[in-house]
Amino acid sequence: MSKAVRTIFFKELGDLLRRRSFLLLCAALASIVALSLIIASLNYHKQLSDYQQYAQTLAQSGGAAAALPPQLSPLQQLRGSIEYIEIIGPVLAIVAGYGIVAKEKYRGTLRLFFSRPIGALDLAAGKLAALALLWLIIILVLLLVMATTLHFVGGALFSASTIAKLVLSLAAAWAYLMFWSALALGLTCSSKHLGSALLISFIAWLAVVLLLPQIGDTMDPDNQVPGGLFQSMHVDKSHEHAIMAHFGGYESARNALEETSISKHFERASFAFLGVKQIYNQQPVGYIWGDTWKDTALLLTGLLASAAFALTWCNKRNLIGRSWK
């Protein structure tokens, strides 16, 4: 890291950590993540208490419970929290990425900055490094909030494997949030109008995070009828697979649509590590990685592409070579 990059990095990090409104929004995200976890824990405990009551009533009448008690799988309770990071996290990431350039444009400090002898990529590299550390700090805070809530409210006990899975899913969250910050940084550098950069970033968020996965999900034939299409036709799983084999093209198109969204890759990777998808629940990390590495690879490719976009556009020619509004 050159001296210029280091100087920009420390200056930007200090600025970001001093921005009260941004920190308040991060605190709001942490609160929503914790609240979602508390709701999941309460729901689990309610299910367990209902089961115990049912088993007790059966035992008193001389019977035995046929169903198994609900199993506490602590990491599965994080599903809602991860979904909040998936939905709200990018909004904060966009604001951080936008703000780090917008303030310079607004204050007119860029001309002064580029009058100094700095490399072509130093500005973008310093800003990206500051954003990377900022998100690492926020992710560590979220890790602490999740682990504490899981332990004290959910009654969860942690093993080394559980901690590793939690850390891996939050590492995916870091890559996902950095993707959005780098994208917003690049868009702000490349845009003539500051307001337009922010709005285009929000439109990208709307399309990628909310619309694409929603469209793919609603095109699932099984979601078209309340209670499920196949259940309503009394078709069992083996026949369901045989029937759906005739609709390979439709299913591929639906899946391809979902896969264009980076949010879906973040969701798939983190849900696999957390065991939200039942086939990965309680499985070793190596097994999950072997099955889902493509999602992590695509997430990292997205991050590299957005970082390259920011590095390409965040230069002297774009920032001071033309007027901005």
Added chain:
Amino acid sequence: MRGPVLTIARQELRIAGTNRLAMLLSGIFLGMVLISGFIGWASHHTVTSVYGEALREGAASGPNPFSTQQPLDLIRNTVIYTILIGALSAILVGVQSAMHDRKAGVVDLLFSRPVTTRQYVAGKFLGMQYLLALILAAAGLLSWGTALFIRGAMLSPADTGALAAFFLLAWLFLVPFNMLGFIFGAGSRRETSALLAPILVWVLLVFVLPQLGTAAHPVSLLNPVPAQPASQGSFFAFNHRILQPVSPADRFKGASAGLLGFSPGGKHFETFDWTTLAIIAAAGFIAALLLIRSGRMRKPVRE
């Protein structure tokens, strides 16, 4: 009073017509309404083919599960697009409207004339609501045309009335979000805070509020059918009883399901949902009248 209010409303419409981003958002919303029809058509076609295949393989018997489907069920996804794109667009229109006046110095000029803050807010409200109504009317026409294209038959007068009522309901749902954006646009010192704060409120209203009573996962709330309470007699059922009546997203989904005919109870009119949404919309306008101050609007906008 009528003079300045109407002048401001007309000016608002003129500005909106030249605002490329507002037009882009409206285009996205209308595009999604069309896509909603396409999704309805693709799903309908696939489900019917799946049913045919199941019959051929002898795996199913009985009627097609879609045989009892109401004609307007085809556009059920528009409910979600209104909650997602419609509400966010309404917020952006509100924020942009106030921010434009502040950044362009219109506010200083305007309040040097005999115009009160309430007249300004009322004029802006009229202009923005007219714009939203135009977009929703276009969406209604598109939906009607999509239903005609997919079904190969015109909607009956009753269904056409229900479709019009649905877009009227959508307008009632969007008013408070538009006012929320306008209030924050008029009062925030930074443009980013003006955009972020109402988006955060939107997240709380659309995701967190329903979740407190249902324990549903946030992504599963992106479903046109209102979520049900987690379990009876529990903490969630209590929250559901208290919070769901005032949850705008749940009220909108409930009333829409009744109008479009995809609720378990079939087609019906939810008076309570309509009344609640009308009260929330009126509250949004009153809040704008009470909270917006010309002095605050005159303060410079920072990044």
